[in-house]
Amino acid sequence: MFITVTANPMVEHLFPVSDLHAGSRHRPTQAWTFATGKGLNVARALHDLGEEVVAVLAVGGRRGREIVERVEAEGIRSRIVPVRGENRAGATLFHEGQHTTIYGPGPTLEDGDVEALVANVRSLLPARCLVLAGSVGHPSLYTRLSTLGVPLALDFCHPCLDECMRVGNVLVAKPNRQELGYLYGIDDPVVGAHRLHEQGARWSVVTDGAGPAIFQSGGVTRRVQPLRVRQVHPIGSGDALLAGLLHALPRGPEAAVAFATACGAHNASRPEVARLDPAACEALARQVECTRLEG
Template sequence: MILTVTPNPALDVSYRVERLVPGTTHRVRSVRERAGGKGFNVSRVLHEMGIATLAVGPVGGVLGESLRADLVASELPHALLVVDAPTRMTVAVVDDEDATLFNEAGAALLDTEWDKLLDLVRGRLPEASALVCSGSLPQATPRDTCARVVAAARDAGVPVVVDTSGPALLAAAAAGADVLKPNAAELREVVDCADVVEGAERLRSLGAGAVVLSLGPEGMVAVTGEGRWRAVPPFPVRGNPTGAGDAAVAALANGLVEQSSWPMRLRAAVAWSAAAVAAPVAGSVDVPLLRKLHDQVRVETL
């Protein structure tokens, strides 16, 4: 079972319009609502791919109840901690060309609530073959929150993938995360380095086992203790990119569990990520496209 932790869940709302034109009124073609936050999206992808998972996170208020109801309806295994802070909302406005996102920051949790969330994670770690800590942190959150999750997993002998940003990314590296997955902008935010590979090596020097960099349509780069590789999708995929990184994290976590080679992990991460762009909402992949992509992803040694 792959355990996912979402420190800052959200009720994701997607509006599809014909064309987004700022400053005008739009007729919405369709509306979708679902439980979101990066860790929940990772679990959704794993569940869709038939891989056992459990999604953990804090929820509060009316939107928190809507989030819980969606998890129940979708039959996604979950363990939620009820907190005082209201769950946030994110809005994606999607047209035929692109997606425009509006992400609320998320309300602060009490220190005691973070302790309870960590206890919930510790209680589930004996069942876990890997752990994912993924997403932003709410306002006024201690920078070591993800690092505490990493430390708990390491104490339990469970490998960890972390997808976060800012000071929390540096703290997760220092705590010894097995895999970090920033994008290029998130890497440059914390490491003053123009070259992404050199920047990834600096993160590894802090204590991370491996760094996988998302480069958008240009694929991904993995910098590990075993070598460096780059994987590129065989053709561009148009659609909603909001869940692409989460699908990549799901593939990387599954690769950890399967102990596949790094080139195979990177190939899967790029294929799952591209297939997620073609899916209508974050937390899903276009499975027929995934099958088409997988063997065509090009992996080269750097």
């Protein structure tokens, strides 16, 4: 079983808008709404891939109730941790590969919320992997969760990443290239992947949207050119890739990298967020080519 934690989930509305102009009115004829947040996105993708997964969610207010309702309707198992305040609302406007996001403010987690989240995760153990992705919510939450001994997948951009890597059993660390720059001032994905690997990540993965992604594991570094797809929007592609990697790890490194890349591309090619069609992902995975880098 997998566990994901989402400290700052949201109700996200996604609109295709071809003529975005500040100060004008837009009336798209289609719209999608999802309960999102990186941990929850990974949970959705794992669920679609047939994995047993529990999404631990910090929820509050009316939007919190909507998040719970939406997650239940999708059949994703969850553990709800009530918090004070109102969960975020978000809007994403997209057109032909360009996107604009507005993510509103979420609740501030208190010490007691951290305790409740940690207790919920602990009560669900053992697990194959604990996914800590997206907004940290509280400076001590991820560090606390990292000490539980369960294999971790870390995908967030906060200075506590180093501490989590120091105290935790890290199966995967997966920042994107921009996050790598923000965290370490490193621009080169290969250098970044090496650094994360040296810090103890058994898999270090640095993605860069439609640019080459680096996967390092077991002393082998692979560069993968993302598949050519017509991008709808990229929201959740990293989450889909992470879910695909976790799902496919038992197949061995080469196949896991291919499947993960396929999941990322599949997500980028559709308007939904981290919703995967497994057969489509399998078909795409057969097209992925990776290059082993020397050294």
